[in-house]
Amino acid sequence: MRKKTEEKKEEIIKAAKEVFKEFGFEKASMSKISSKLGGSKATLYNYFSSKEELFFEVISIANAQESDFVHQIIDTKNETLDIHTQLYKFGKRFLNFVYSQKMVEIRRLTISQSEITNLGRITYKNRVLKSREILSKYLEKAIKFNKIKKTDTNIAAIHFFGLLESELMYPFLFQVDTNFSKKHMDEMAVRAIDIFILAYGV
Known part of the structure; x- marks a missing residue:
């Protein structure tokens, strides 16, 4: 059955x-x-x-490989905990994924539909919060290994994602220019994570 x-x-x-x-x-x-x-x-x-739930499922399946690639670097089953390297890699992968052309189009559609359908709520619950939860668990492990300060890891994860998108969010929202090169986004990720480590690192 x-x-x-x-x-x-x-x-x-x-x-x-x-x-x-x-x-x-x-x-x-x-x-x-x-x-x-x-x-x-x-x-x-x-x-x-x-329809919104079904659309989200279709999109999730279509992008599952890229999403897994982004998050596997901070898999808590990984015994090594090189927090600097792992967060740098995660940040770079995340930005290159969410600001790829197809994901920019999907995110804009989701935002435009948020006031008239449940697509925004579904995406927030099943994509944003789950991604934040994965990072929060990773940061919990980092605290145990004395890699970062004791803190509320959920708030720290929110700060992390906020820093990552800080140079891109307004251009994205106002559709000014999101045609950034991989090199440019990698540099933005490095700057964001440097600030995060300064704030939360031991």
Whole structure:
């Protein structure tokens, strides 16, 4: 039964991906996805409560490899804890991922839809908070190894991400210029992490 359930979920995601690609997020609908799937909307809603939830799932799967690559450097199962090197690598990977062309487009769509749909809340809960939680756990381990000061690691994680995007956020929000080179973003990550280490390092 579980295998059939997973297979059906995969079918739904595949159909949704095709509909989103053809119509875009705004013009896509659960009706169009169920028609593409060849089933009822009731079946669709058994797996996903909304178009926004399904869209997030499609995007997450499409970007899973890049997201895993970003976060694996601060995997707490890693026995080594070279905090400087790991945070530098994480920061560089994070900026190059979230400010890639496709992610910039997805983030702008998410922001524009936040007032009229649940897409923003879904993304915040399942992407932003989970990423913050991973970093917070890493920082907890860093405290145990006396690599950073004892602190509220959730707040420290918020500060970390804030520093990382500090040179990019306003240009991104006002669509002034986000066409930064990898070298430029790497340099911004280094500056941000230097400040973080000055504030939280032992």
